[in-house]
Amino acid sequence: MASSSPAPARLSVRELTKIFNTPEGPATAVKDVSFDIAPNTFFTMLGPSGCGKTTTLRMIAGLESITSGQILFNGEDFRRKSAFERNIGMVFQSYALFPHMTVFENAAYGLRLRGADEATIKKRVHETLAMLRLDGLAQRYPADLSGGQQQRVSIGRALVYHPGMLLLDEPLANLDAKLRVEMRDEIRRLQKALNVMALYVTHDQEEAMAISDVVGVFSKGRLMQLGAPYEIYSAPTSLFVADFIGKANFFPVDVETRDGDRAAVVALGGSPFAGVRTVTAAGDEGDWFVKPQAALMMSRPEQMWLSSTSQQLDRPAFTGRAVRIQFLGSFVRYLVESSQARGEVIIDLPAFAEGVSEGDEVRFGLVGEGLVFEEGVR
Numbered sequence: 001m002a003s004s005s006p007a008p009a010r011l012s013v014r015e016l017t018k019i020f021n022t023p024e025g026p027a028t029a030v031k032d033v034s035f036d037i038a039p040n041t042f043f044t045m046l047g048p049s050g051c052g053k054t055t056t057l058r059m060i061a062g063l064e065s066i067t068s069g070q071i072l073f074n075g076e077d078f079r080r081k082s083a084f085e086r087n088i089g090m091v092f093q094s095y096a097l098f099p100h101m102t103v104f105e106n107a108a109y110g111l112r113l114r115g116a117d118e119a120t121i122k123k124r125v126h127e128t129l130a131m132l133r134l135d136g137l138a139q140r141y142p143a144d145l146s147g148g149q150q151q152r153v154s155i156g157r158a159l160v161y162h163p164g165m166l167l168l169d170e171p172l173a174n175l176d177a178k179l180r181v182e183m184r185d186e187i188r189r190l191q192k193a194l195n196v197m198a199l200y201v202t203h204d205q206e207e208a209m210a211i212s213d214v215v216g217v218f219s220k221g222r223l224m225q226l227g228a229p230y231e232i233y234s235a236p237t238s239l240f241v242a243d244f245i246g247k248a249n250f251f252p253v254d255v256e257t258r259d260g261d262r263a264a265v266v267a268l269g270g271s272p273f274a275g276v277r278t279v280t281a282a283g284d285e286g287d288w289f290v291k292p293q294a295a296l297m298m299s300r301p302e303q304m305w306l307s308s309t310s311q312q313l314d315r316p317a318f319t320g321r322a323v324r325i326q327f328l329g330s331f332v333r334y335l336v337e338s339s340q341a342r343g344e345v346i347i348d349l350p351a352f353a354e355g356v357s358e359g360d361e362v363r364f365g366l367v368g369e370g371l372v373f374e375e376g377v378r
């Protein structure tokens with residue numbers, strides 16, 4: 001007979017929209033958001049304040065009604081289930097522990113609600129507290145714990161009944177920087193050990209990159225891009241994502257010719273570069289960059305070279321002035337002012353550039369191709 005173990009849970013969100021009625025009239029917080037998350041994935045919703053990530057999470061949790069769209073978990077329509085029936089573990093920034101209950105009772109809460117017997121409760125709570133290295137603190141009250149310990153208890157409380165999905169809304173925001181890094185590694189370790197899907201909300205892009213299998217970048221209620229951290233960093237599909245994730249250098253260019261996805265561009269001052277065009281909105285399959293057309297070319301700081309003006313060059317270059325040189329341990333950062341760039345240029349090199357001091361005129365350029373975006377399309 002075939003094994004009867006349930007298929008691992010998959011999440012599908014379809015054209016999810018949330019419109020709030022506010023005193024100023026209807027306000028769209030989430031607009032046509034769709035994504036598919038594979039079983040056991042650590043998925044992070046990332047974006048600036050007010051972009052709709054918390055509202056999306058709350059709709060999945062059943063804490064917020066849905067204006068339109070669909071949420072399917074394991075093929076089941078979540079709209080037909082109450083928050084309780086969705087069997088979700090939830091962790092909040094504020095911990096939300098019960099102050100009058102011990103650590104043990106806080107952790108036991110979800111099991112009691114589900115009618116578990118005392119022996120099961122004892123076993124599961126002890127297992128969970130041990131996993132979170134809280135075993136010695138079971139009889140303490142939340143007020144007698146550090147912030148990090150309180151957050152561990154709230155994670156334990158969410159995991160103890162083996163939820164189908166773990167939802168975390170900025171869980172580390174109240175912790176100091178060092179503890180945040182420790183806790184994010186621990187959350188990731190637990191999620192992988194328990195094989196549970198995690199949906200995580202943060203506005204901290206480094207945290208999102210470090211913890212996630214898949215990141216969804218949100219802006220103004222829309223999902224702008226979904227991908228592995230490496231993908232959204234190295235192949236952003238919009239100016240917004242290019243700018244929001246990591247550091248980026250932008251150069252105004254004219255598109256001279258194009259061939260499929262590739263463009264030959266000319267920078268201000270006449271230097272020719274090669275670029276890969278990246279599209280953003282739907283519906284731009286047709287003509288793009290009717291030549292010559294203004295665009296922006298993007299490159300990451302570690303995808304740049306830099307040299308002193310005394311060196312002979314046989315490749316296209318920008319010119320500028322190195323206004324600041326920072327030794328940052330594993331790399332050296334050059335901040336360059338150039339009339340050919342939009343804003344200050346950041347160039348990260350593995351070692352000091354020969355013959356370049358602060359204040360010197362420099363030449364610099366892209367290693368390989370840049371990404372070319374239509375200006376203004378974000």
Ligand SMILES: Nc1ncnc2c1ncn2[C@@H]1O[C@H](COP(=O)(O)OP(=O)(O)OP(=O)(O)O)[C@@H](O)[C@H]1O
Pocket residue numbers: 020021022027028029047048049050051052053054055056203
């Ligand atoms: N109950 C509500 N009534 C009216 N508007 C709301 C409500 N909740 C959220 N909003 C609005 O919806 C938009 C999205 O809010 P949401 O909290 O989802 O953003 P967020 O990306 O999680 O931001 P933050 O990181 O600041 O929490 C915002 O403009 C917010 O003001």
